[in-house]
Amino acid sequence: MSKPLLLLDVDGVLNPFAAPPGRMPQGFRQHLMRPRAWIAQHPHLLETDVEDLPVWLNADHGAELLDLPYDLVWATTWEDDSNRFIGPVIGLPALPVITWSAPHAYPPDGTYFKTADIVRYAAGRPFAWVDDQLGPADRDYVARHHPGPALLYDTDPETGLGLDDFEALARWAGNLTTQV
Numbered sequence: 001m002s003k004p005l006l007l008l009d010v011d012g013v014l015n016p017f018a019a020p021p022g023r024m025p026q027g028f029r030q031h032l033m034r035p036r037a038w039i040a041q042h043p044h045l046l047e048t049d050v051e052d053l054p055v056w057l058n059a060d061h062g063a064e065l066l067d068l069p070y071d072l073v074w075a076t077t078w079e080d081d082s083n084r085f086i087g088p089v090i091g092l093p094a095l096p097v098i099t100w101s102a103p104h105a106y107p108p109d110g111t112y113f114k115t116a117d118i119v120r121y122a123a124g125r126p127f128a129w130v131d132d133q134l135g136p137a138d139r140d141y142v143a144r145h146h147p148g149p150a151l152l153y154d155t156d157p158e159t160g161l162g163l164d165d166f167e168a169l170a171r172w173a174g175n176l177t178t179q180v
């Protein structure tokens, strides 16, 4: 049986960007980055005038993710820039990337702009989707449109992924294999 997919967001998951000043969880270091999605948020500035984006990352996360019984996929507005900027810092190889059909355009049904694309990408394959912006409309959409098992796993953007989360994700994938 093939492994389930682990669909990974960056901001709020690997990067606890909302941690209060001085309260960054242990093990994280700040990096200054210039992803295209960040530059695009400053259309009124020349690209050279856009300040670097501070990004907090935990160098252990790559190995911890690779240890999980999943196939990893980027599911972030960083799109392919996560392979350029994030993967090398935390020790991940280049991963497949989901590209968004309408980034930041929120559908009228209240779902996140990623949700329909996530379900389309998974194409029925079991997946865990790790993101800090999941809501009831997304759970409902996945339940109605995705025929296989799915875990919508919400993270706190103040802390990002922690040990408990890795354990929960491993447990969910483990339960899948025993069910089949």
Ligand SMILES: [Mg+2]
Binding pocket: 009, 010, 011, 012, 013, 131, 132, 133
């Ligand atoms: Mg996020």
